[in-house]
Amino acid sequence: MKNNSSSxxxxxxxxxTDLLEKIEHLNFFIKATMEHAYExxxxxxxxxxxxxxxxxxxxxxxxxxxxxxxxxxxxxxxVSHRNNTVAHFKGHTKRVRMEFQLQDRDNKYRWVAxxxxxxxxxxxxxxxxxxxxxxxTGRKAAxxxxxxxxxxxxxxxxxxxxxxxxxxxxxxxxxxxDIFCKNRGVDRAETIGKTVHDIYTSDVxxxxxxxxxxxxxSGGAMQFEINPIESDGQLHTFISERFPVFSANGKLTxxxxxxxxxxxxxxxxxxxxxxxxxxxLLAATDPLTGAKNRRSFFESGNQELARSKRYKxxxxxxxxxxxxxxxxxDDFGHAAGDAVxxxxxxxxxxxxxxxxxxxxxxxxxxxxxxxxxxINTAYLIAERLRIQLMKLEIISEDKxxxxxxxxxxxxxxxxxxxxxxxxxxxxxxLYRAKQEGRNRVCQ
Numbered sequence: 001m002k003n004n005s006s007s008x009x010x011x012x013x014x015x016x017t018d019l020l021e022k023i024e025h026l027n028f029f030i031k032a033t034m035e036h037a038y039e040x041x042x043x044x045x046x047x048x049x050x051x052x053x054x055x056x057x058x059x060x061x062x063x064x065x066x067x068x069x070x071x072x073x074x075x076x077x078x079v080s081h082r083n084n085t086v087a088h089f090k091g092h093t094k095r096v097r098m099e100f101q102l103q104d105r106d107n108k109y110r111w112v113a114x115x116x117x118x119x120x121x122x123x124x125x126x127x128x129x130x131x132x133x134x135x136x137t138g139r140k141a142a143x144x145x146x147x148x149x150x151x152x153x154x155x156x157x158x159x160x161x162x163x164x165x166x167x168x169x170x171x172x173x174x175x176x177x178d179i180f181c182k183n184r185g186v187d188r189a190e191t192i193g194k195t196v197h198d199i200y201t202s203d204v205x206x207x208x209x210x211x212x213x214x215x216x217x218s219g220g221a222m223q224f225e226i227n228p229i230e231s232d233g234q235l236h237t238f239i240s241e242r243f244p245v246f247s248a249n250g251k252l253t254x255x256x257x258x259x260x261x262x263x264x265x266x267x268x269x270x271x272x273x274x275x276x277x278x279x280x281l282l283a284a285t286d287p288l289t290g291a292k293n294r295r296s297f298f299e300s301g302n303q304e305l306a307r308s309k310r311y312k313x314x315x316x317x318x319x320x321x322x323x324x325x326x327x328x329x330d331d332f333g334h335a336a337g338d339a340v341x342x343x344x345x346x347x348x349x350x351x352x353x354x355x356x357x358x359x360x361x362x363x364x365x366x367x368x369x370x371x372x373x374x375i376n377t378a379y380l381i382a383e384r385l386r387i388q389l390m391k392l393e394i395i396s397e398d399k400x401x402x403x404x405x406x407x408x409x410x411x412x413x414x415x416x417x418x419x420x421x422x423x424x425x426x427x428x429x430l431y432r433a434k435q436e437g438r439n440r441v442c443q
Contacts, residue, residue: 035132037053037130038130039130040131041127042118046063046066047063047068048062050062055105056102074102077101081098081100081114084096088118091124095116095117096115096117096131097115098114100112110137112135116130117130140249143248144248160177162258163184163238164180165256165257167254167255168253169216171209172193172194173192173195184228184231196208208226211226211242212242215242216244216252221241223239223242224239224240226238235263237262240259243256283296286359286360288341289344290346293360294360294361294362297359297367298419300359302419304369305416308371309412309414309416312414315369316377316378316409316410317412317425318368318370319365319367319429319430320408321364321430321434322403323403324438328401332399332401333396336396339394339401340403341364344389344392344403347392351388356369356370357371379441386407386441390404406434406441407430407441408427408428409429409441429442
């Protein structure tokens with residue numbers, strides 16, 4: 001900043017002859033580089049424009065007032081040109097970069113790109129500004145041609161299989177294709193100029209408006225899902241691709257939309273997920289009783305053991321066996337034995353917590369994992385289970401079947417490495433319960 005101030009002072013100390021010589025030198029340099037450029041002395045409110053720019057605009061002199069230059073700017077661009085320049089002077093931007101139209105010596109408007117930067121004094125105030133102007137009329141013409149090409153491409157969408165629309169900045173339809181009209185059950189001519197509130201139910205319309213606003217705010221393409229009821233009376237699901245639409249001069253003009261009907265795909269996906277859930281459930285469940293099978297029981301149990309050790313929380317295990325189950329099968333038949341097993345599991349599920357794990361380990365033997373339960377509390381739970389199961393009455397072929405269970409308790413300690421170790425402890429306690437007369441709980 002101090003160096004800039006020093007340079008300014010040196011210029012001010014020059015004689016008029018030296019200053020003119022410097023200006024001539026600068027003018028020659030600009031002319032040699034074939035640039036259209038100008039310097040704005042903000043304090044004097046005076047522009048010095050290069051010979052090339054002076055010729056382009058049809059001026060007879062190179063020192064002009066800013067108002068003279070502004071008269072050459074297209075009326076549609078005067079405000080944006082001023083705003084960009086002022087923002088730079090206030091320090092909001094490092095450089096001025098903008099595109100606008102200038103009227104040339106033949107009274108024709110040319111598209112130009114301006115790139116400029118200001119010189120500031122030691123307080124940060126802009127005192128001089130130098131801008132270079134490049135003719136981009138050819139590029140803009142190419143862009144217009146591209147826009148025309150896109151318009152022709154858009155016409156092709158009239159026969160596309162996906163609903164396609166264009167809406168202006170006010171959310172009014174300016175283009176809809178045939179499939180959109182068919183799906184919505186609307187007439188094309190009547191749809192143009194309407195909003196989504198005229199086409200969809202209020203809830204779907206509100207969703208679409210919110211999505212369109214997000215696209216306009218982001219300035220980029222976005223993907224959404226919408227669920228309208230179509231003309232067939234059915235609820236459909238669409239993946240809606242939205243994108244901002246711009247005019248040839250870069251002005252945002254609205255939102256484009258391409259919708260893909262994924263209703264059937266969603267149904268297939270839902271059926272597939274349901275099938276996968278069912279298969280996972282079948283793979284983890286004992287088919288007769290609905291309890292976890294042996295593999296699933298050990299998987300869940302080892303997860304609970306790891307959690308118990310990590311958080312230093314108690315974990316108790318019950319081993320339960322139906323007393324004299326062979327006699328039930330022999331006296332009443334295997335169907336009755338199956339009924340006993342299923343009723344036992346149903347009764348246990350009703351008495352146990354959701355987080356407790358019940359598994360059929362084989363035959364009439366079951367395991368129960370009780371997370372966050374101490375061995376003393378586990379004993380009370382086991383007693384309650386034993387008493388409730390003893391009260392169960394299973395009716396089979398007009399015969400009432402009663403049964404009892406023996407239960408052994410085990411506890412996972414902090415140094416218990418595997419679930420099998422705690423199960424072995426519970427299994428030994430179960431063996432003692434049977435040795436001591438069955439229909440009892442041992443630990």
